[in-house]
Amino acid sequence: MINIVGARPNFMKVAPLHRAFVRYRDIQSLIVHTGQHYDFRMSGIFFEQLQLPEPDYFLGVSNGSHAQQTAAIMVEFERVILIEKPDLVLVVGDVNSTLACALVAVKMHIPVVHVEAGLRSGDRKMPEEINRILTDAITDQLFVTEKSAMFNLLNENISHEKIHFVGNVMIDSLLHCLNQIVKNVGSNDESEKQRNYILLTMHRPANVDNAAVLREVLVMIQRLATSNCIIFPVHPRTLKNFEKQGLLDDLKEIKNLEMTEPQGYREFLTFIKNASLVITDSGGIQEETTFLQVPCITLRESTERPVTVEVGTNYLLPDWNAESVAQLANSMMEGHCKRGRIPALWDGCAADRIVTILREKYINSYVCADKRQPSDL
Secondary structure: OEEEEOOHHHHHHHHHHHHHHOOOOOOOOEEEEOOOOOOHHHOHHHHHHOOOOOOOEEOOOOOOOHHHHHHHHHHHHHHHHHHHOOOOEEEEOOOHHHHHHHHHHHHOOOOEEEEOOOOOOOOOOOHHHHHHHHHHHHOOEEEEOOHHHHHHHHHOOOOHHHEEEOOOHHHHHHHHHHHHHHHHOOOOOHHHOOOOEEEEOOOOHHHHOOHHHHHHHHHHHHHHHOOOEEEEEOOHHHHHHHHHOOOHHHHHOOOOEEEEOOOOHHHHHHHHHHOOEEEEOOOHHHHHHHHHOOOEEEOOOOOOOOHHHHOOOEEEOOOOOHHHHHHHHHHHHOOOOOOOOOOOOOOOOHHHHHHHHHHHHHHHHHHHHHOOOHHHO
16 A cells, blocks of 8 residues: 655645554555655654654655646656555545546556545636546545535546545544644643634635735735734745745734744644634635634635535635725624534544445455355356
């Protein structure tokens, strides 16, 4: 079994799976890191905090266009396949590493497992949406986090026998790290006290690569900071674009704004847990805020995680501008928020369900078949 990681959301999904796999002697679990996130702050610290071992292979593929990155990962991963000859390749999420490694495995006749399958935003301008659709079309076993994902796959004519509703492995990691935070931090520690602040993250190209939209992000922060404290862990891509557009000095001058470097998972989880409101364009943060019951505003045209809006604490704000965000945020900071619920099977046991199904399909069934007598065949 080879598990693929590349970008930081992948690490939270693979960590509980790897821990579940290594409990069985009949499973050898290897980790291949493509290098898609190569900055230690975006990658290495996650291995430490999620208790993931050093990758068995590091492909070292980092920057470049989507085509360059995908192609380079495919070339390097093919070499790993030829050496290891795995029985299964497991991919997670929707990054370029996900699609690239799935394509290589399928073309070499190795079954592919996709964890977090079936999520759809309906927006094919998003590179992640293309990665999701293509990966699911060639995958042998698809594990979904919410019921809408099951319907999406069925509507795409994928056999129901391949689809398994198992819950969300992101929540497995969240609970694992949350328990560590509770053990390691005293109840009287100032960092554990809820503070009246907004946590902000922005990194998607639609929000930070366009000069006009990035300027609107700046105005939004200025507007929010007039009456709220803001903590802003700045993604390297976002910081680079603020500097490129000559907006970084304006950003640094905003009072009530605390800019930080990208955080480790435990630190960022603490930020979410203690925030009064989160404003983001991330996918995974929508899930984390829903589970932690923290109000969230998502600045995107659509979401591939509708359960966070329909059941959880997430508000989707398409066609946003600085004023519309400020109005909604200030209203929510005053307590005008919906009470969300935790979605079905988001209980910390998703990895165990996945391993049980995979063992039944690829180990137990093989052992049973191997024990049949010639007369049974």
